[in-house]
Amino acid sequence: MPSFKAVQGTRDILPDLAPAWQVVETVVRETCERYGYQRIETPIFEETGVYARSVGAGTDIVEKEMYTFKDRGDTSLTLEPEGTAGVVRAYLEHGMFTQPQPVKLYYVRAPIFRYERPQKGRYREHHQFGCEALGESDPALDAELIALLWEIYQRLGARDIVIQLNSIGDQNCRPAYIQRLVDYYTPLKDDLCDDCKVRLVKNPLRLLDCKEPQDQPKIAAAPKSADYLCAACAAHFAAVRGYLDALALPYAINPLLVRGLDYYTRTVFELAPEQAGRRQSAIGGGGRYDGLAELLGGKPTPGIGFGSGMERAIELLREQGVPLPDPARPQVFIAALGAEAKTAAVTLAQQLRATDLRVQMAFGERSLKAQMRAANGSGARWAVLIGSGELANAAYAVRDLAAPADAPDDAKQQTIARDVLVAWLREHT
RNA sequence: GUGACCGUAGCUCAGUAGGCAGAGCACCAGAUUGUGGCUCUGGAUGUCGCGGGUUCGAGCCCCGUCGGUCACCCCA
Numbered sequence: 001m002p003s004f005k006a007v008q009g010t011r012d013i014l015p016d017l018a019p020a021w022q023v024v025e026t027v028v029r030e031t032c033e034r035y036g037y038q039r040i041e042t043p044i045f046e047e048t049g050v051y052a053r054s055v056g057a058g059t060d061i062v063e064k065e066m067y068t069f070k071d072r073g074d075t076s077l078t079l080e081p082e083g084t085a086g087v088v089r090a091y092l093e094h095g096m097f098t099q100p101q102p103v104k105l106y107y108v109r110a111p112i113f114r115y116e117r118p119q120k121g122r123y124r125e126h127h128q129f130g131c132e133a134l135g136e137s138d139p140a141l142d143a144e145l146i147a148l149l150w151e152i153y154q155r156l157g158a159r160d161i162v163i164q165l166n167s168i169g170d171q172n173c174r175p176a177y178i179q180r181l182v183d184y185y186t187p188l189k190d191d192l193c194d195d196c197k198v199r200l201v202k203n204p205l206r207l208l209d210c211k212e213p214q215d216q217p218k219i220a221a222a223p224k225s226a227d228y229l230c231a232a233c234a235a236h237f238a239a240v241r242g243y244l245d246a247l248a249l250p251y252a253i254n255p256l257l258v259r260g261l262d263y264y265t266r267t268v269f270e271l272a273p274e275q276a277g278r279r280q281s282a283i284g285g286g287g288r289y290d291g292l293a294e295l296l297g298g299k300p301t302p303g304i305g306f307g308s309g310m311e312r313a314i315e316l317l318r319e320q321g322v323p324l325p326d327p328a329r330p331q332v333f334i335a336a337l338g339a340e341a342k343t344a345a346v347t348l349a350q351q352l353r354a355t356d357l358r359v360q361m362a363f364g365e366r367s368l369k370a371q372m373r374a375a376n377g378s379g380a381r382w383a384v385l386i387g388s389g390e391l392a393n394a395a396y397a398v399r400d401l402a403a404p405a406d407a408p409d410d411a412k413q414q415t416i417a418r419d420v421l422v423a424w425l426r427e428h429t
Numbered sequence: 430g431u432g433a434c435c436g437u438a439g440c441u442c443a444g445u446a447g448g449c450a451g452a453g454c455a456c457c458a459g460a461u462u463g464u465g466g467c468u469c470u471g472g473a474u475g476u477c478g479c480g481g482g483u484u485c486g487a488g489c490c491c492c493g494u495c496g497g498u499c500a501c502c503c504c505a
Contacts, residue, residue, distance in 0.1 A: 008496070060503050064430080082505090112505075117430080119499060128505060195502075211501090260504060282505065309505025337463065368463050376465035387463060397464085405466055413464080 009124025019325040032106040042086035048076040056262025079113035092298040101135030132305035143243030157322040160274040163251035167237040173230035224255035284308030329379030334361040335371035
């Protein structure tokens with residue numbers, strides 16, 4: 001009886017699923033690099049201020065979801081609750097603003113920690129891949145980034161993915177819009193659901209996100225951010241849409257799309273499967289964050305990025321029946337009888353592996369029957385049998401484990417001279 | 430943080446009215462000398478999530494707790 005279990009909301013990735021992870025990682029790497037993004041890896045924890053200052057003090061993430069602790073030097077540290085802040089911190093710290101702009105960075109398989117009640121598609125540790133492009137405000141960069149995220153899912157084989165798009169303005173026009181939203185909602189206050197009464201004070205943008213039926217008519221009639229953009233933001237939004245149209249990407253404007261992190265400006269977007277109860281269904285989201293670098297002590301630096309959940313991505317592929325690779329099987333399995341034969345097996349295995357074959361051998365002192373069972377179960381195509389006779393003749397028995405069960409024995413098995421065995425197996429796998 | 434359902438072997442689960450802890454799969458071994466798949470035979474494996482209570486007796490009833498699943502909140 002084991003004494004420990006994986007802690008709540010964390011999961012082991014066992015060998016049966018590891019190849020699926022490998023596929024996602026490979027597609028992300030190759031696609032990002034084709035778009036000119038370079039890999040970056042940041043630590044999985046930062047000083048708490050990195051997240052508290054950027055994500056926003058009033059957000060759920062900072063208020064109640066961060067894994068924050070003091071280290072032995074009494075420094076407050078926080079396990080990464082989202083991917084962007086650490087990358088921006090690294091950009092500033094390493095003076096990447098001196099490089100040609102934009103600086104385009106991606107990360108794969110970054111562990112993300114949030115203290116939430118686990119449920120389908122939501123874990124206390126999950127992993128994200130993501131991209132960040134810093135130092136450029138051109139709307140073409142927004143479109144390229146969205147196209148990149150879209151292409152990753154296309155290459156993975158996901159179907160029926162839609163992009164939702166909105167603009168929430170910037171430091172110039174958003175405060176006025178939020179005031180307008182508050183003015184609209186304040187007379188309706190007594191009629192709002194309890195959550196929305198809190199939102200009205202704490203985070204008015206989220207009023208638009210309410211799912212309570214009683215509030216839907218109010219949402220429908222509420223002022224929408226895209227209608228109150230300043231001239232610069234409106235032009236930016238129009239340009240992003242124009243590029244997305246030119247790329248023929250399947251996006252839809254969702255005037256109710258607001259995101260949970262305070263640092264977003266202008267463009268915000270989410271990717272989700274088309275029909276999906278819309279619960280924990282978003283597989284990626286992001287937006288522009290032109291004020292974030294300043295919050296972290298840098299010069300004003302525009303930026304845009306996204307994060308995408310790998311557990312959700314893999315689950316989506318499974319649900320959609322996208323074939324994912326099985327764990328790698330050995331190609332050759334070596335069985336040996338006796339101490340001398342085992343030495344021959346060990347050395348043969350190494351010779352075969354040196355030619356890039358996947359090779360397993362039987363361990364322990366088990367009967368040949370048991371070793372053959374293991375060979376069969378391993379999925380290997382060929383079994384090599386080594387016993388006293390084979391040693392004496394310097395020729396090993398090679399058995400075709402893929403032959404039909406009713407094939408005659410001499411069709412399944414042959415004897416190959418030890419000198420040519422490596423080349424023979426190389427030839428026949 | 431809120432709510433619902435669920436915790437029995439490695440996995441999927443059964444367990445009658447409260448009366449000796451079970452099946453299938455998987456694993457291990459055997460079915461005449463050194464040969465897999467199909468079949469047959471045998472074997473090992475459990476704090477019945479944990480703690481308390483009721484009872485002559487609890488996997489089963491009661492309370493608590495921890496965990497899982499799902500939904501809300503929020504998010505990837």
